[in-house]
Amino acid sequence: QKEVEQNSGPLSVPEGAIASLNCTYSDRGSQSFFWYRQYSGKSPELIMFIYSNGDKEDGRFTAQLNKASQYVSLLIRDSQPSDSATYLCAVRRFQGAQKLVFGQGTRLTINP
């Protein structure tokens, strides 16, 4: 079992709809969770991080964390073609850990 798992996609969503990206992790003691967006040929860009159960909203993005079920999701409302990218989920496994464990990424395509 991979430490951090994501559906590789591709996930196709019509413009204006809600895109839902999911990520599960294996280490129940994991502390912090991150969503990065990576455009083709570019480096990852931090979108959001979350470390408490529940929802965290930032503009069109909402991160949801459920530690009991060991999953974290990212919702993108009012999807735009510019949201088309690969979304990487990353997990910091324990307090004081420096490195992140990345999932394989989900490729999202927003269709006009």
Added chain:
Amino acid sequence: GAVVSQHPSRVICKSGTSVKIECRSLDFQATTMFWYRQFPKQSLMLMATSNEGSKATYEQGVEKDKFLINHASLTLSTLTVTSAHPEDSSFYICSATTSGGAAYEQYFGPGTRLTVT
């Protein structure tokens, strides 16, 4: 804030030569920097973790004598690929984190595309 730069953005070198890549945190002091490599259509692979003033910690399978990392200050880390070969051609990305962040989030540089001919 939290801007990380890398130089060069793209480099082509001949097999057997060495290449140095610089990573700088521009508006914050980076307690820790990380070096990743990414091959086409694959996810990030962590190569090493670098703390200022101490030796880098390399991930399993990464040759420390081939990939030399120096973290001379809180704003600069360098990765030197020694005796590069075509299989070292990849996208090299650094990231930096600061102890001031709420979750020690990592901010990535723009990456360096290395092509070894």
